[in-house]
Amino acid sequence: MTKPLTGKIALVAGATRGAGRQIAVQLGAAGATVYATGRTTRDRRSEMDRPETIEETAELVTAAGGTGIAVAVDHLVPDEVRRLVDRIDAEQGRLDVLVNDIWGGDPFTTWYKPVWEQPLDNGFRTLRLAIDTHIITSHFALPLLIRNPGGLVVEVGDGTTAYNDAHYRESVFYDLAKVSVNRLAFAQSKELEPRGCTAVALTPGWLRSEAMLEHFGVTEENWREGAAKDPHFVMSETPAFVGRAVAALAKDPDRARWNGQSLDAGGLAPVYGFTDLDGTRPHFLRYHAEVIEPGKPADDTGYR
Secondary structure (H helix, E strand, C coil), rough: CCCCCCCCCCEEECCCCCCHHHHHHHHHCCCCCEEEEEECCCCCCCCCCCCCCCHHHHHHHHCCCCCCEEEEECCCCCHHHHHHHHHHHHCCCCCCEEECCCCCCCHCCCCCCCHHHHHHHHHHHHHHHHHHHHHHHHHHHHHHHHCCCCCEEEEEECCHHHHHHHHCCHHHHHHHHHHHHHHHHHHHHHHHHHHHEEEEECCCCCECCCCHHHHHHHCHHHHHHHHHCCCHHHHEEHHHHHHHHHHHCCCCCCCCHCCCCEEEEEHHHHHCCCCCCCCCCCHHHHHHHHHHHCCCCCCCCCCC
């Protein structure tokens, strides 16, 4: 049986770990050929200094039923991104889905300090990793994507536009980075719409990434024990949930209805009928507004 994304070509920029890894995997599970890029390989680690590699991601994509292709790319280096897109063009002749999930700013983010106490070098490094990388990648990849109508661009961030407009993100640089990613999707939607393509911003909820599991001292198997450290961790979700959201958008022939919008995985789940790996549909942003902000006790009843 042919899978819905068989023959489709995707580039997941920033696919080493976390959301990017599972976005790549879930696109692969739907049959896509996925180029998974990042800086950490089996031979070299990035500034994040974590063990996950792009080769592992590509292998997971293939195991899921797609074709995974790992390419080491620093998305701050225009020549490396240009070579990546030239390779995709030479090997595939098309690009159907571009996911900009590049981040890597964790080592440079300073929390809970005003701008006058922020180290400027680290702050500007955060902005470059979070914003410049996305712009550079779109600059080179979009000419290939717009060759065929129906192309999809997904800008992955942290928080919808509405959420970020109403909340300060505890660091002027992080705040600006996450607001900017959403605005990039909006701007690109205006440029892509006349060419029959779609751009959206997408955020997960409380993501149980590899680093988040380590922070809470749990594994995916016993993750609920993390609620002892923060009771609201009961509303966390696996990276596969946002991955399935991207796959659902890529499969939707009417995806243009979302053009320019800022979306969250929890809000898309009931629309498309996908679930997290445990069969639930966590809606963290609604939970945040209705439980966390009013100061209510942690209770995920009705939010999964």
